[in-house]
Amino acid sequence: MLASTCRTLFCLAATFASVAWSxxxxxxxxxxxxxxxxxxxxxxxxTTNGCGPFPVSALNAARAILAATNPAAAAAASCxxxxxxxxxxxxxxxxxxxxxxxTATGACDHxxxxxxxxxxxxxxxxxxxxxxxxxxxxxAELLRVCAVAEILGQDPQPVIDACNFFADAYYFGVANxxxxxSSIYGGDQTQACMCCSSSSPQPNISRNNAxxxxxxxxxxxxxxxxxxxxxxxxxxxxxxxxxGAWVWTGPIPxxxxxxxxxxxxxSRGAWVWNGSGNPxxxxxxxxxxxxxxxxxxxxSWVSDPCGGGGQPVSPNPIQIITSGDPNDKVGNKxxxxxxxxxSGQATNYSIYFDNIPTATAPAQKVMVTDQLTSxxxxxxxxxxxxxxxxxxxxxxxxxPLATIGxxxxxxxxxxxQNLIVNIVVALNQNTGILTWxxxxxxxxxxxxxxxxxxxxxxxxxxxxVSFSVTPKPAATGTQVTNQATVVFDVNPPINTPIWANTxxxxxxxxxxxxxxxxxLSPSFSVQWSGTDVGAGVQDYTIYVxxxxxxxxxxxxxxxxxxxxxxxxxxxxxxxxxxxxxxVGNIETSKTMAEATTNVTTAVIIPSTQVATxxxxxxxxxxxxxxxxxxxxKNIGTTMIAGPLEVVFTALPSGVTLANATGSIGGLxxxxxxxxxxxxxxxxxxxxxxxxxxxxxxxxxxxxxxxxF
Amino acid sequence: xxxxxxVSIMVLSSIAAARADIIYQFNVNTGSISGxxxxxxxxxxxxxxxxxxxxxxxxxxxxxxxxxxxxxITGDVSGxxxxxxxxxxxxxxxxxxxxxxxxxxxLTFNVxxxxxxxxxxxxxSTSGSTFAFSxxxxxxxxxxxxxxxxxDGFATTIDVNLDGTATVTNFSSQTSIGSPVTAVxxxxxxxxxxxALTLGAFLLPxxxxxxxxxxxxxxx
Numbered sequence: 001m002l003a004s005t006c007r008t009l010f011c012l013a014a015t016f017a018s019v020a021w022s023x024x025x026x027x028x029x030x031x032x033x034x035x036x037x038x039x040x041x042x043x044x045x046x047t048t049n050g051c052g053p054f055p056v057s058a059l060n061a062a063r064a065i066l067a068a069t070n071p072a073a074a075a076a077a078s079c080x081x082x083x084x085x086x087x088x089x090x091x092x093x094x095x096x097x098x099x100x101x102x103t104a105t106g107a108c109d110h111x112x113x114x115x116x117x118x119x120x121x122x123x124x125x126x127x128x129x130x131x132x133x134x135x136x137x138x139x140a141e142l143l144r145v146c147a148v149a150e151i152l153g154q155d156p157q158p159v160i161d162a163c164n165f166f167a168d169a170y171y172f173g174v175a176n177x178x179x180x181x182s183s184i185y186g187g188d189q190t191q192a193c194m195c196c197s198s199s200s201p202q203p204n205i206s207r208n209n210a211x212x213x214x215x216x217x218x219x220x221x222x223x224x225x226x227x228x229x230x231x232x233x234x235x236x237x238x239x240x241x242x243x244g245a246w247v248w249t250g251p252i253p254x255x256x257x258x259x260x261x262x263x264x265x266x267s268r269g270a271w272v273w274n275g276s277g278n279p280x281x282x283x284x285x286x287x288x289x290x291x292x293x294x295x296x297x298x299x300s301w302v303s304d305p306c307g308g309g310g311q312p313v314s315p316n317p318i319q320i321i322t323s324g325d326p327n328d329k330v331g332n333k334x335x336x337x338x339x340x341x342x343s344g345q346a347t348n349y350s351i352y353f354d355n356i357p358t359a360t361a362p363a364q365k366v367m368v369t370d371q372l373t374s375x376x377x378x379x380x381x382x383x384x385x386x387x388x389x390x391x392x393x394x395x396x397x398x399x400p401l402a403t404i405g406x407x408x409x410x411x412x413x414x415x416x417q418n419l420i421v422n423i424v425v426a427l428n429q430n431t432g433i434l435t436w437x438x439x440x441x442x443x444x445x446x447x448x449x450x451x452x453x454x455x456x457x458x459x460x461x462x463x464x465v466s467f468s469v470t471p472k473p474a475a476t477g478t479q480v481t482n483q484a485t486v487v488f489d490v491n492p493p494i495n496t497p498i499w500a501n502t503x504x505x506x507x508x509x510x511x512x513x514x515x516x517x518x519x520l521s522p523s524f525s526v527q528w529s530g531t532d533v534g535a536g537v538q539d540y541t542i543y544v545x546x547x548x549x550x551x552x553x554x555x556x557x558x559x560x561x562x563x564x565x566x567x568x569x570x571x572x573x574x575x576x577x578x579x580x581x582x583v584g585n586i587e588t589s590k591t592m593a594e595a596t597t598n599v600t601t602a603v604i605i606p607s608t609q610v611a612t613x614x615x616x617x618x619x620x621x622x623x624x625x626x627x628x629x630x631x632x633k634n635i636g637t638t639m640i641a642g643p644l645e646v647v648f649t650a651l652p653s654g655v656t657l658a659n660a661t662g663s664i665g666g667l668x669x670x671x672x673x674x675x676x677x678x679x680x681x682x683x684x685x686x687x688x689x690x691x692x693x694x695x696x697x698x699x700x701x702x703x704x705x706x707x708f
Numbered sequence: 709x710x711x712x713x714x715v716s717i718m719v720l721s722s723i724a725a726a727r728a729d730i731i732y733q734f735n736v737n738t739g740s741i742s743g744x745x746x747x748x749x750x751x752x753x754x755x756x757x758x759x760x761x762x763x764x765x766x767x768x769x770x771x772x773x774x775x776x777x778x779x780x781i782t783g784d785v786s787g788x789x790x791x792x793x794x795x796x797x798x799x800x801x802x803x804x805x806x807x808x809x810x811x812x813x814x815l816t817f818n819v820x821x822x823x824x825x826x827x828x829x830x831x832x833s834t835s836g837s838t839f840a841f842s843x844x845x846x847x848x849x850x851x852x853x854x855x856x857x858x859x860d861g862f863a864t865t866i867d868v869n870l871d872g873t874a875t876v877t878n879f880s881s882q883t884s885i886g887s888p889v890t891a892v893x894x895x896x897x898x899x900x901x902x903x904a905l906t907l908g909a910f911l912l913p914x915x916x917x918x919x920x921x922x923x924x925x926x927x928x
Contacts, residue, residue, distance in 0.1 A: 614755040615867050616838025619802055620860035621749055621849040626802070627860055628755060628838060689756070694782065694802040697756045 051082045051093050051108035051170070059085065066165050073161035083108075086146070086163035088155035093145055093170075107141035111174070135174045142167035256287045256301050265300065272300040327353040327486045329496035335504070335582035340535035341480070342583040343473050343505035347377075348385065350466040351484045351496060355457045362455030363488045364440040364448065368465050370484040372432040377469045377480070379429045385466030387423060389438065389457055394423065401427045401434075401467075410441075413456065418443060421456040425465075436465045455489075471503060476534045478503040504534030508587050510579035512542070515597035518708055520647065520665030522569055522599050527562040528577040535582035545574040545593060572598040600664065602645065602706035609636035610677075612646070612701040617689065625658050626691055630670070631684040632703055634677040640705050644672040644683065647702040652695050659688040664708050672703075727829075727872050729822040731767075733886035734841070734864070736815040738773065738854065740882065744811045747776075747849045749842040751804040752796035753783075755835025759798060762825035762837045762868050766794040766805075767818040776808025776847070798825075798837040808847045819866065821874055829872040839866040843880075855879045 059080045067074035079087035083094050083106070094106035146163035149155050155163075255262035261275030271287060273279035283294035283301055292301045331349045334341045341347055351370065355363045372379065384396035384407055396407050407425040414420070420441040427434045440456045442449040449455070457463055471480050480503060484496045510530030530537045539559045543551040546567070555563055557580065567573055574593025580586050611633045617626035634640050647669040648657050660668035673683040689697050752764040769791035779789050783803035788794045796803045824830065825837060841864045845853040852861030857879040864883055867875045876885055 612757070612834065613870060614757045614835045616755045616759070616798070616836050617753050617801075618838045618840035618860075618862060618865050619751045619753060619804060620840075620862065621806075621842060621844070622852060622861035623859065625860075626753065630756075687756070691801070696754075696801040699756055701757075 050106055054082045056080050062166070062169055065169075066162065070158070070161050070165070072158035073165060076156070076158040077162040077166070085166040086149075086155075086159045086161075088149055088159035088163060090149035090152045090154055091146060091159060091163040093142055093167075107138055107145065108170075110141060111135075111138040135171065138174060139167065139171035142170055256283065256285055256292075262301075270295065270298070270300040270302040272298065327351065327484075327494055327496045329482070329484050329499050331482060331499035332501055334501050335535035338502035339500065340504040340583050341471070341501045342585055343503050344470060345584065346381065346383075346468045346470045347480065347482075347501060348466065348468045349482055349484075349499065350385070350464055351486070352462060352464045353457075353486045353488070354462045355459050355488070357460035359459040361452060362440075362459065363438075363457035364455040365489055366436075366438040366457060366463065367487040368436040368484055369487070369493075370434040370467070370482065372434055372469060372482070374429075374432050375472070376474070376478075377432075377471050379427070379432060379469075381468070381470035382427055382434060383468050384425055385468060387425075387436065387463075387465050389421070389463035390461045392421075396425065401425065402429060411456075412443070414443060417454075417456075419449060419454060419456055420446070434467065438463065471501075474503045474505060476502075476504050476506040478505075502534075504532075504581065504583045504585060506533040506581075507585045508532035508537050508579035508581040510537070510540055510577040510587055512575040512577050512593075512595040515573075515575070515595045516663060516666045517597045518600040518664055519567075519597050520600055520602075520667065520704075523564050523566045524597070524599070524665060525562055526565050526575055526595070528575075529561055530577065530579035530587070532579065532581040532585075534585075537579050538582045539580055541578045541580070543576050543578065543590075547571055548574070551576070551591075551593075567599050569599050570601045572596065600704075600706075600708050602704040602708055605640055605644075605703040605705050609634065609638070609640065610703050611635045612703065614687070617687075617697060623658075623688070624690070624692075626689045626697060628687055629684050630672075630687050630701065631682050632672055632677070632701075633682040634679050637679050639679070640677045642676040642705070643674040643707050644677065645669045645704040645708060646672050646685065647704060648699045649702055650698070650700045652698065654691065654693045654695060655697050655699075656690045657687065658690045659686065662708065669704075669708070727827050729820055730826060730874050731821075731889040732819045732866065732874075732876065733889070734815075734817050734819060735884045735886070736843070736854065736863075736880070737813070737882045737884075738771075738811040738815050738843075739813040741811045741845060741853055742773075742813050744845050744853070745847055746809055746811055746851075746853055747806060747844045747847050748790075748809045749804065749806045749844070749849055750794065750796070750839070751802065752798060752837060752839045753802055754798040754837050757835035758833045759835040759837060760825035760830055760833040761823050762798045762821065763823040764796040764798075764839055765818075765820040765822075766790070766796075767820055768793075769817040771809075771815040772812030773815060774810040774812070776810070779805055779807035781805055796839075797823075806849060809843075811843075811853075821866070821868060825868050826872050826874075829870060831870075833870055836870055837868045839868075840864070854882045856881070 059082065062085070063074045063077050063080075066077065073086075077085055077087050081087060084092040092106075093108055143164065146160055146167055149163060150160045255264070255271050257280075261273065261279075262271040263274040264270075265272050273283075279299045282296070283299075286292040286294070286301055294300075295302050329349065329351045331339075332341050332345075332347045333339060349370070351368055353366060353368065372382070380400060380402045382401045383398055384401055387394040387396065389411075392411050392413075394409055394411065396409075397404065401407065405426075407423075409423050411421040411423065420443050422437075422439045422441050424437045424439075425435065438456060440449045440454060441447060442451075442454075474480075479500055481498050481500045483498045485493045486496065487493045508530050509532070510528055513527040513529070515524070515526065526542070528540055528542060530540060539557045540555070540561075541553055541557055542555040542563070544554040544565065545551045551574075554565065554575075565573065565575075574596045576590045576592065576594045578587045578590065612630060613633075614630045615628040617628040619626050630646055632644065632646065645661070647664065647667050648660075649667055651657070651668075657668040657670070659670070661671045662669060670685050670687065672685045675683075677683060691697055750766060752762075754762075765787075771791075775790055777789065781788070781804070783800040784797040785803050785805050786795045786797075788805065790805075790807060794805055796805075819839065819841075821839075825833070840862050842849070842861050843853045843855070843863050844861065845851045852858055852863075855861060855863045857863075863878070863880040864885065865877045867877075869875060874888065878885055
């Protein structure tokens with residue numbers, strides 16, 4: 001532990017030097033180590049960390065304190081080495097290797113081991129003073145290093161002075177810093193203070209946290225079930241003079257003798273005898289709290305209101321104060337009812353917890369636990385979002401939690417409320433458990449408040465935590481579920497609803513429909529379509545190439561499936577589409593056109609220059625077509641250059657030109673003549689229509705000059 | 709006297725502007741396929757552009773062949789069945805009469821074209837109408853007979869042109885079509901009555917009231 005011990009010391013020194021604790025003491029998780037000679041079987045930190053590491057600023061701050069009384073010693077301690085702060089030849093605190101049964105080789109490591117394993121250090125015959133003994137031993141061992149160095153005579157006196165200064169300083173930091181459960185080191189300290197003898201292994205945590213005094217060891221819960229085998233009882237290790245007792249925490253007053261021989265009758269507010277045989281004479285002892293009278297006729301203790309002096313004044317039972325916890329959890333809404341999200345897309349979750357308005361006490365401590373599944377999400381991407389309670393909003397750094405290890409902050413509610421709320425967030429990457437812990441601290445002791453009516457979350461108020469995590473790559477359809485657990489004070493854990501998302505890792509596909517070639521008009525219609533497995537297509541980006549040039553976006557992120565492209569006569573165009581689905585998957589990029597066309601250079605002959613007439617349409621039973629002719633006459637005064645085409649527009653539905661020369665712009669046409677028409681000259685072409693519905697055949701002829 | 713002269717000119721001009729109906733006399737030598745169980749088809753349809761109204765009659769149908777009876781009629785065809793006169797109007801897209809027929813040695817009928825498109829072309833319509841006559845050597849009407857137009861199977865077509873004239877195209881060497889016989893349209897009874905009344909209004913009173921002075925004087 002000395003690593004953690006020393007960190008604490010130098011954090012204190014850093015505090016003296018006006019260096020912010022939270023910024024300088026970003027402690028790293030410490031690996032557990034097994035111990036053979038322990039009593040509590042607690043896993044503890046590594047014993048080979050040595051002293052530190054500390055921030056250089058902390059070492060400098062300590063040197064500054066030393067410089068005030070012994071400048072030469074401070075000057076000697078210029079190497080800023082936490083394991084050898086005096087910078088001497090024989091003053092390394094790792095030199096000590098006393099009676100430690102482990103492989104730890106330094107005073108700091110020895111101290112770590114003492115804390116975390118309850119190892120009976122030298123002179124530690126009473127486990128009730130275990131922490132003090134650990135601290136005392138540390139001091140002695142550090143001083144011994146300095147004494148040995150002095151005897152060896154290789155280090156000048158300023159170095160020996162510095163060694164003694166730092167030995168005192170390290171001990172000062174360990175022995176006088178209150179246990180702060182929010183710090184990473186606080187956990188080690190707590191563990192150390194929790195050590196008890198094998199005959200009474202249950203530590204008094206609250207007393208331990210409340211002061212620096214060594215903890216009292218109290219009894220374990222009885223091995224049997226609670227008195228009435230219900231969920232209305234909670235084991236309180238501090239009750240019964242520190243011996244522990246089952247405490248009634250149900251919504252109704254506890255039964256008369258804390259046994260299962262009584263049944264609560266809510267209609268009468270009475271405990272009714274339900275045991276074998278007759279009830280005790282005159283009911284025996286009344287229920288331990290509240291005011292009661294014995295009703296011999298019904299064999300029940302009936303509750304009464306308590307008046308002055310604790311005498312019954314009305315039949316209402318007393319109320320046990322407790323906080324209450326409805327909660328909720330929400331995540332990414334996603335797309336569609338499966339709430340699709342993209343593979344690799346960070347998923348945001350928020351967990352809400354309310355102290356219900358009907359609760360009788362504010363919540364003092366709330367623990368939110370979220371179990372992440374390492375096979376589904378990438379633990380290294382867990383980042384904290386905003387943390388809130390009542391009207392307080394905390395914004396943690398956006399750095400992934402795996403990088404910063406643990407996030408801790410204090411929110412001072414004074415002067416409105418004499419509380420400091422300590423919030424600690426930690427992620428165990430091995431188990432995937434992400435935990436937020438809100439603790440209401442008494443500012444005078446920086447320990448959990450002992451006032452039952454004080455707490456950071458009054459009835460009717462809400463808190464929330466949030467985080468984001470990125471799912472690992474998975475196949476479309478893979479479910480990502482998440483559920484949190486919220487614990488209010490001593491209440492049983494309550495699970496939030498499960499939030500489920502579905503992975504969509506499939507890219508959409510799309511295609512531009514084939515285009516008529518050539519297009520009659522520079523403005524022509526382009527159509528496209530797409531499909532997607534999973535969330536569905538959200539929109540498209542349509543790319544166009546003009547005259548075989550590079551592709552550029554014509555329409556970006558459009559939800560339309562067709563558009564009118566405006567080109568130029570004589571140009572060729574190519575199109576392709578790129579679809580995006582509702583979760584942001586984008587279709588694989590393309591380099592080739594899916595549809596091509598060109599715009600004709602032929603021009604329309606105005607009706608003032610040409611007259612179009614047609615014969616009647618004779619029906620052929622052989623061909624089942626309506627046959628006739630169309631004649632075009634140049635009624636203008638100038639020649640119309642050939643070739644000439646008749647484009648059949650506005651043909652009725654179901655009617656087709658059976659002998660068309662071709663189609664252009666989605667319309668059929670006939671080549672009328674390859675030659676030009678001089679004024680007054682006519683050209684006639686046979687027409688043949690298929691008209692299975694025998695509807696009236698009509699069309700609007702458009703005459704073009706110039707080849708298609 | 710001058711008024712009566714003008715009215716007379718008007719009436720005569722009106723009668724002269726109405727073109728005559730057009731009648732074609734068809735005579736088909738069917739001896740080469742006599743006894744064949746075939747079919748006949750007649751249709752008269754408008755064109756695909758703006759078409760003026762026209763009517764066509766099949767008159768005086770005669771043959772030593774045998775009509776099968778139970779014709780298939782489509783569109784605006786009235787009268788019949790053959791040999792009774794058939795009347796085709798070009799008011800709908802497909803106006804057709806089809807009937808099974810066992811050919812004899814000959815077949816005759818007259819085709820009469822009339823109506824506004826024939827008798828009074830409006831000069832603004834852009835489509836004519838076309839009559840087609842076909843003979844088939846099968847009852848279903850799929851195997852053309854007695855025609856060189858084996859593609860479409862037409863024996864004869866008659867186009868009503870935009871100027872009220874008609875153009876005959878005959879693909880059947882066995883079919884002779886007499887030169888068109890024009891028939892002056894007979895004024896209807898009302899037209900006749902109107903003309904009479906008009907003439908009476910302008911002419912009769914003057915004759916009635918004019919005093920035969922000379923005669924009277926001579927009589928005195």
